[in-house]
Amino acid sequence: MSSLEIKDLHAEVVTDEGNKQILKGVNLTIRSGETHAIMGPNGSGKSTLSYAIAGHPKYAVTSGEVLLDGENVLEMSVDERARAGVFLAMQYPVEVPGVSMSNFLRSAATAVRGEAPKLRHWVKEVKEEMGKLDISSEFAERSVNEGFSGGEKKRHEILQLALLKPKIAVLDETDSGLDVDALRVVSDAVNEYKANNEVGVMLITHYTRILKHIHPDFVHVFAGGRIVESGGKELADELEENGYVKYTDKAEPAK
Ligand code: ADP
Ligand code: MG
Ligand code: MG
Numbered sequence: 744m745s746s747l748e749i750k751d752l753h754a755e756v757v758t759d760e761g762n763k764q765i766l767k768g769v770n771l772t773i774r775s776g777e778t779h780a781i782m783g784p785n786g787s788g789k790s791t792l793s794y795a796i797a798g799h800p801k802y803a804v805t806s807g808e809v810l811l812d813g814e815n816v817l818e819m820s821v822d823e824r825a826r827a828g829v830f831l832a833m834q835y836p837v838e839v840p841g842v843s844m845s846n847f848l849r850s851a852a853t854a855v856r857g858e859a860p861k862l863r864h865w866v867k868e869v870k871e872e873m874g875k876l877d878i879s880s881e882f883a884e885r886s887v888n889e890g891f892s893g894g895e896k897k898r899h900e901i902l903q904l905a906l907l908k909p910k911i912a913v914l915d916e917t918d919s920g921l922d923v924d925a926l927r928v929v930s931d932a933v934n935e936y937k938a939n940n941e942v943g944v945m946l947i948t949h950y951t952r953i954l955k956h957i958h959p960d961f962v963h964v965f966a967g968g969r970i971v972e973s974g975g976k977e978l979a980d981e982l983e984e985n986g987y988v989k990y991t992d993k994a995e996p997a998k
Contacts, residue, residue, distance in 0.1 A: 752807035767968035783965030828910030832900035839887035893920025918953035930956030
């Protein structure tokens, strides 16, 4: 059993014009086996939350805590966070020209597992996971995300999830850029991972459609840099019907 505890998290985005406060007191605990949907309007700080957890250098935590099984995540380097079992599937995956997907994945797996996976076993493992995600084998030799479509990038993020086997997975708008068929393929892969691994999932999304495939145990409304309401699946249905208007009024920051 693992848990990720986020306590009164405040964070700023670091820009050339100075820092801007985005997260204004986020509180959330995610335990193994639970899926928490984080739903909110654009610009409310959902990606900032994901980056603050993963340790992106452009997002500075100013106060609060993030603990993984009681260990202070905020003191860990990005690599240490990954090794500890925290995974982020980014909203906008980065391109890495000149590095093949297969080399990238093997390096990542080596870093996370602490030893290089045995080559024959690894090749089989990657092939199998790529097959489940309908990723053609030619992608193994292509540069990471370079010239990939939005949907291909998202599949690659979930391929990493399947291979790196995190304890806590943060999926930031994994549904964006996916057509109906790709959404099903990606959701099936996430559900299979959930079924076979004790994982806690933070599923960040703007829309309810992915929640028809990946069922949340908890739904949180995120507005103005913090969680303003929490509930079950019924809350997502209500959001689908009424949108976020009601919550953007409530989103005045807690100072
Ligand atoms: P969401 O994911 O909910 O759409 P974000 O976390 O991406 O929200 O953004 C929250 C706010 O922070 C927005 O106002 C956005 O413009 C601002 N922001 C995020 N990243 C940057 C950045 N690198 N430079 C400047 N502003 C940023
Ligand atoms: Mg956005
Ligand atoms: Mg975002």
